[in-house]
Amino acid sequence: MxxxxxxxxxxxxxxxxxxxxxxxxxxxxxxxxxxxxxxxxxxxxxxxxxxxxxxxxxxxxxxxAVDHLFAHLTRAMQGLELLQKLDTSSGVNELAFAFADMIRRFVRFAAEHPQLNQIMVHEATSESGRLAWMTERHVRPLYDRVRPLWRRLRKAGIAAPIDDRLLHYVLVGAASTIYVNAPEARLLTGIEPTTTRWVKIHAEGLVSTLLPNLPRETK
Amino acid sequence: MxxxxxxxxxxxxxxxxxxxxxxxxxxxxxxxxxxxxxxxxxxxxxxxxxxxxxxxxxxxxxxxAVDHLFAHLTRAMQGLELLQKLDTSSGVNELAFAFADMIRRFVRFAAEHPQLNQIMVHEATSESGRLAWMTERHVRPLYDRVRPLWRRLRKAGIAAPIDDRLLHYVLVGAASTIYVNAPEARLLTGIEPTTTRWVKIHAEGLVSTLLPNLPRETK
DNA sequence: GTCTATAATTAGATAGAC
DNA sequence: GTCTATCTAATTATAGAC
Missing domain, CATH: 1.10.10.60 (Homeodomain-like)
Known part of the structure; x- marks a missing residue:
């Protein structure tokens, strides 16, 4: 222009x-x-x-800054749109594979951009205009999209027995806390949790734990 | 006196x-x-x-204030000393039951005293004298005590496949995030997560997920 | 657009009357 | 021990020269 x-x-x-x-x-x-x-x-x-x-x-x-970072998250999570399609049209196994992939992506993003979950935690501990804005504008779309998928995976017996309303915080907490608290984790464990090696171990552990009956990937 | x-x-x-x-x-x-x-x-x-x-x-x-609150946690977690004894002397099944009980106690404490994990998260996001003090004085004893127990449970095939150094943050995150972020969770989910009903659902979900091969309680 | 100077608040800590 | 008054330092925001 x-x-x-x-x-x-x-x-x-x-x-x-x-x-x-x-x-x-x-x-x-x-x-x-x-x-x-x-x-x-x-x-x-x-x-x-x-x-x-x-x-x-x-x-x-x-x-x-928050808009900027959530835009980045949306790019990294592009698979979510894939998930949406799968939900209505495809088999539950494809959905499960896609969900596992989403967990891996989210863990990687949390490790590379701990600021997102750090900011969310700093704000979420007390009510404020910033919290209400962030929740409705950025968090709810993710929550609303993932919840029905989890329900379907639970009905299929693939997902762990965690209520779909609680799952959001179980997943976010299990995936991001070590990166949110990385300064503490370094002191406590002596490892550097953000290395690709540890991120992979973490992500695969969560996938196996949250989707214990994930079918063997065939394709 | x-x-x-x-x-x-x-x-x-x-x-x-x-x-x-x-x-x-x-x-x-x-x-x-x-x-x-x-x-x-x-x-x-x-x-x-x-x-x-x-x-x-x-x-x-x-x-x-932090000393005060951790003293409270120690009282609520008295089962941990039990765990220690079990580690050396008793069978792995008793250890597993005690560990499950510890998870339930921790979830309940996190729900009733979200301040503890809120403070930990606020401090753990950047290095400071307060963080170093809190980590060494209060967090490390818990971490060091739980880690070998988890290793034993994993070897016995009872625990989920999560590395014992990562487990601390997976467990703390999965158990406490919804209470740490309760103001957000209320906006997002519409439920009151701190009611005994939801705390129980949450705790049992985590026990089943983290200890998927927990034996049936016999006694 | 960037810089210096500064206004207007607000914070934690202290002094001293009671 | 508690209360009022106040000190000092740090903060965000604004004004105006360049």
Whole structure:
């Protein structure tokens, strides 16, 4: 659209993008209140008022950062649309394989982007406008999509005996807590849980545990 | 020991106790930085400087509150000492029953005292002196005690195929996330997860899932 | 767009009367 | 032991020069 100022636009988007990434790190590590806009700006060599220039307020920055990260999650979880198709048209075995794949993807994403679940936990411990917004806008679509699939897998005897309303928190907790608490996990276990080796062990363990009667993959 | 001032002592301990409980609620909901000493004092009808009088500083209050809550957990988990004995002397089936009981107790505690896991998560997302202290003093004893038991249960084919170093976070996450995030869970699921009915469903689901080959209880 | 300076709040901690 | 008043430090947001 705008032909001139291409260089300037690139720079503008660039600083915004870098501020978003820095914000995710700070918000994830310290929570909304604990994170300071000075520290976020400093991470990218900018000054604190630039945050109010590029975003209206600390809260606007938080919203933009969360939108940014959930968009990333949606890309990584593209298989979910696949799941939806499978739910209505295909056999339960294909659904089970796809669900197992979704678990693996989610574990990998939680390991690579702990900020998402860190932010969710920081916000979810007390009611706030941010929590209500995040829940309705980003969490509910995932919850509503996964729940009926789990019910079907349970009826087929493939899934572990966990109620479909509780499953969301069992899965999110079992998959993400070690990455959310990675600073503690490093102290406690002596391992680096985010290596591909450990992520794979973790993901396969969850798949086998949550889908104990997953058929052998044939194809 | 001290005979006079019995009344005064009772009052003093009383206000300290109430400040600790209020501190747990605030620290759990908002994290260390997000919680304000003014809000904690206000919860019990006290003034903010009383916190510095009864405890030296905000950090001292936090330490005292965390000690208080872990002492409570230890009481609720008394079965752990039982587990230790079972590990060396008794059969693996008795160990499995005791482990299942421990899972049930832990789920119940997490539901009744979400502050514990809320505080752990708030702190565990970034390194700090508070995190190192809490990990070594309170978390490691539990971790070190449970890990060998889980190994034995896995070798016996009773436990789900989850590595014993990862199990700690899988169990803590699967058991506590719904209570840590209860404000979100209420919005999302429409259920009140802390009722005894749902806590029981949750606990039995985890026992069946994590110990899929638990023998039928005979005695 | 970026920088410095600063306004307006709010926090934890302390002093001193009672 | 408790209360009011206040100190000091840190925060987000804004104003204005460049």
């Amino acid at each position: 705008k032909q001139p100022k291409a260089r300037a636009r690139r720079t503008r988007e660039d600083i915004r993008e870098r501020l978003l990434e820095a914000a995710l790190l700070e918000f994830g590590a310290k929570g909304f209140q604990g994170a300071s806009t000075r520290a976020i700006a400093k991470r990218v060599g900018a000054h604190q008022p630039q945050i109010n220039y590029h975003f209206d307020s600390k809260e606007s920055l938080w919203i933009a | 001290k005979q006079p001032k019995a009344r005064a002592r009772r009052t003093r301990e009383d206000i300290r106790e109430r400040l600790l409980e209020a501190a747990l609620l605030e620290f759990g909901a908002k994290g260390f930085q997000g919680a304000s000493t003014r809000a904690i004092a206000k919860r019990v009808g006290a003034h903010q400087p009383q916190i510095n009088y009864h405890f030296d500083s905000k950090e001292s209050l936090w330490i005292a």
